[in-house]
Amino acid sequence: GAGVSQSPSNKVTEKGKDVELRCDPISGHTALYWYRQSLGQGLEFLIYFQGNSAPDKSGLPSDRFSAERTGGSVSTLTIQRTQQEDSAVYLCASSLDPHLYFGPGTRLTVT
Amino acid sequence: TQLLEQSPQFLSIQEGENLTVYCNSSSVFSSLQWYRQEPGEGPVLLVTVVTGGEVKKLKRLTFQFGDARKDSSLHITAAQPGDTGLYLCAGARSDSWGKFQFGAGTQVVVTP
Numbered sequence: 706g707a708g709v710s711q712s713p714s715n716k717v718t719e720k721g722k723d724v725e726l727r728c729d730p731i732s733g734h735t736a737l738y739w740y741r742q743s744l745g746q747g748l749e750f751l752i753y754f755q756g757n758s759a760p761d762k763s764g765l766p767s768d769r770f771s772a773e774r775t776g777g778s779v780s781t782l783t784i785q786r787t788q789q790e791d792s793a794v795y796l797c798a799s800s801l802d803p804h805l806y807f808g809p810g811t812r813l814t815v816t
Numbered sequence: 817t818q819l820l821e822q823s824p825q826f827l828s829i830q831e832g833e834n835l836t837v838y839c840n841s842s843s844v845f846s847s848l849q850w851y852r853q854e855p856g857e858g859p860v861l862l863v864t865v866v867t868g869g870e871v872k873k874l875k876r877l878t879f880q881f882g883d884a885r886k887d888s889s890l891h892i893t894a895a896q897p898g899d900t901g902l903y904l905c906a907g908a909r910s911d912s913w914g915k916f917q918f919g920a921g922t923q924v925v926v927t928p
Contacts, residue, residue: 747904747920761915796858803847807858
């Protein structure tokens with residue numbers, strides 16, 4: 706069956722522009738996670754959704770970051786006024802149980 | 817500061833050798849997972865351990881969860897080039913259900 710998909714796979718943007726990253730979870734998975742992975746670093750937790758609500762937003766680095774999930778399915782992570790330190794791979798994962806299924810990630814480069 | 821500390825950061829060995837990767841924390845976890853990540857892909861789950869002292873074997877991989885549920889180890893016997901990858905541990909605490917915290921990872925390179 707289909708796994709978690711993310712789009713775009715690569716995004717290059719200029720500093721100050723807004724970007725939207727999309728995640729399509731595995732059908733039926735109620736939980737959805739966003740992580741950020743910088744070069745040489747582990748995964749940094751950003752936010753997770755249970756259904757359409759986000760019980761824990763504590764990982765969002767600043768108020769430039771926001772995320773939403775609609776219909777208990779697709780999620781978008783929006784970064785406003787991007788900065789160079791936002792450059793990283795943004796990973797999405799979905800889960801029905803404690804097993805996280807990750808997508809391939811979106812590589813964001815801010816120039 | 818990482819909640820989960822992994823060591824070593826990098827490990828390069830020859831095919832056929834054994835290796836052990838460690839994951840340590842001062843926090844108690846209700847469950848701990850190990851993932852392997854290859855370049856350009858997301859991490860893939862290898863195992864979940866939930867009971868203190870638990871040992872799980874997956875072919876040549878042996879996972880152990882510490883008695884106090886604060887640490888874990890991954891041992892690979894007779895490593896093969898296909899074992900090359902970034903090994904990540906992730907823990908979930910009972911007071912923050914759903915929030916999996918990851919270690920920085922151990923990059924393992926197995927050369928033929």
